[in-house]
Amino acid sequence: MVSIYDIEGIERLRSRHAVQPHRIKLFRNALFKNVLERDDALATLPENAQAAFRSEVAFQSLELAERRDSEIDGATKLLFRTADGALVESVILRPKTGRTSLCISSQVGCACACGFCATGRMGFLRDLSTAEILDQIVQAARMVKPEGRSIRNIVFMGMGEPLLNTGNLFQSLELLRAAPLFNYAGSRLMVSSVGIPHAMEELARRFPEIRQAISLHSARQEVREQLMPLARKYPLKQLRKSLAALSANGKVMVEYLMLDGVNDRDGDLQALETYLRGIPVHINLIPFNAFEGCTLRGTPRPGREAFATRLKQAGFDTTLRHSFGTDIAAACGQLAQGRQTRS
Ligand code: SF4
Structure with a gap:
C-alpha cells in the first residue's frame, strides 16, 4: 500500500x-x-x-473512537484509535476570532513524565507515524467543513513531545508546507516543546518560518525540575541560549502553566522577569485543568490576572489564556488516559 x-x-x-x-x-x-x-x-x-x-x-490511518463537544466554548475533543489499538487525542478550538485551530498529537503517551500532565502518566508507548500525525488534520478539517470552517492554525501541543519524534515531525511539517498537499504558510504552524535545545535549534534551522513555543512553567531550576523531570537534562541556563538564538526568527511563545503555590509567587515572578529579560518573547499564562490523581491546583483567576498585569508592567508581551473545553477533558491526555484506565 x-x-x-x-x-x-x-x-x-x-x-x-x-x-x-x-x-x-x-x-x-x-x-x-x-x-x-x-x-x-x-x-x-x-x-x-x-x-x-x-x-x-x-487513505486513512486513524479511526475516530470518540468525539466530545464542549457546551461551554465550542471546543471539540477527538479521540482517535490507531491500527494497533492505541488512543491519541486532538482538540479543535473555535475561538471568538473565528480562526479555527487544531491541537494535534505526535506520540502515543510520552516519556517526559511532566507532573501536571495526564499524558505523562501513561508513559511512552510509541511515536506516531507521519500519516497518523497528518490524518488528525484531514479528519478534523472534514469535521468542521459543514460549519463553514477550515483549520487555520495547527499546533503540535497534544499528546507526546514532538521534538522526541523529529523524523516524523519534520516530514509532517514538510508535507504541511508542500504546495501539492496542504500548502500551509509556516506562520500558521506551531511546535510546542518541553525545551530540548539542540532539537529546537534544528527545527529553527530547517523551518525558520514555523513558530515555536516552549513549556517553561518556572524560571527556577529546582521548581522546574520538580514539575518536569527533563529539566535536569536540559537546565534553564542552556535553554536560555537556545531561546535567544530562536528569537532571531521572531518572538518565541513561552508557555507558563499557573500552579497555586508552586510557580505563582513573588519570587517566581521575579525569576521569570530576570530569566526572560532581553529576549523577545510572548508569555502565555495558562490556567491548569485539574485531572484525577493529580494533587496540583491551578492559581485562581485573580492571582493569574495579577501575575499577568505585573509582567505587562515589566514590559513583557503577555496573554492570559482562556481554558478551553474544561467540560470535555480537553487538557492533554485526559481523555485517552481515562479510556485506557477504564479498559
Ligand atoms: S506536557 Fe508534553 S512533554 Fe510533558 S508529559 Fe505531557 S505530553 Fe509529555
Whole structure:
C-alpha cells in the first residue's frame, strides 16, 4: 500500500496507470484543499485508475473512537484509535476570532513524565507515524467543513513531545508546507516543546518560518525540575541560549502553566522577569485543568490576572489564556488516559 501522503509513491502509481499529472492535482486538491471524502476525491481520477487507487492507496490511518463537544466554548475533543489499538487525542478550538485551530498529537503517551500532565502518566508507548500525525488534520478539517470552517492554525501541543519524534515531525511539517498537499504558510504552524535545545535549534534551522513555543512553567531550576523531570537534562541556563538564538526568527511563545503555590509567587515572578529579560518573547499564562490523581491546583483567576498585569508592567508581551473545553477533558491526555484506565 502507498500512503496518500507519499508524494513519490503516488507519482509511481500515477505513472503506472498513465494518469495525466493534472488529474492527480485535481485529486489532491479534492482531498487536501476541499477535504472531500475518499470516494468523492477518487471520482476526479480517470475511471480506469480509480479501482487501482482505491485498492493500492492507504487513505486513512486513524479511526475516530470518540468525539466530545464542549457546551461551554465550542471546543471539540477527538479521540482517535490507531491500527494497533492505541488512543491519541486532538482538540479543535473555535475561538471568538473565528480562526479555527487544531491541537494535534505526535506520540502515543510520552516519556517526559511532566507532573501536571495526564499524558505523562501513561508513559511512552510509541511515536506516531507521519500519516497518523497528518490524518488528525484531514479528519478534523472534514469535521468542521459543514460549519463553514477550515483549520487555520495547527499546533503540535497534544499528546507526546514532538521534538522526541523529529523524523516524523519534520516530514509532517514538510508535507504541511508542500504546495501539492496542504500548502500551509509556516506562520500558521506551531511546535510546542518541553525545551530540548539542540532539537529546537534544528527545527529553527530547517523551518525558520514555523513558530515555536516552549513549556517553561518556572524560571527556577529546582521548581522546574520538580514539575518536569527533563529539566535536569536540559537546565534553564542552556535553554536560555537556545531561546535567544530562536528569537532571531521572531518572538518565541513561552508557555507558563499557573500552579497555586508552586510557580505563582513573588519570587517566581521575579525569576521569570530576570530569566526572560532581553529576549523577545510572548508569555502565555495558562490556567491548569485539574485531572484525577493529580494533587496540583491551578492559581485562581485573580492571582493569574495579577501575575499577568505585573509582567505587562515589566514590559513583557503577555496573554492570559482562556481554558478551553474544561467540560470535555480537553487538557492533554485526559481523555485517552481515562479510556485506557477504564479498559
Ligand atoms: S506536557 Fe508534553 S512533554 Fe510533558 S508529559 Fe505531557 S505530553 Fe509529555
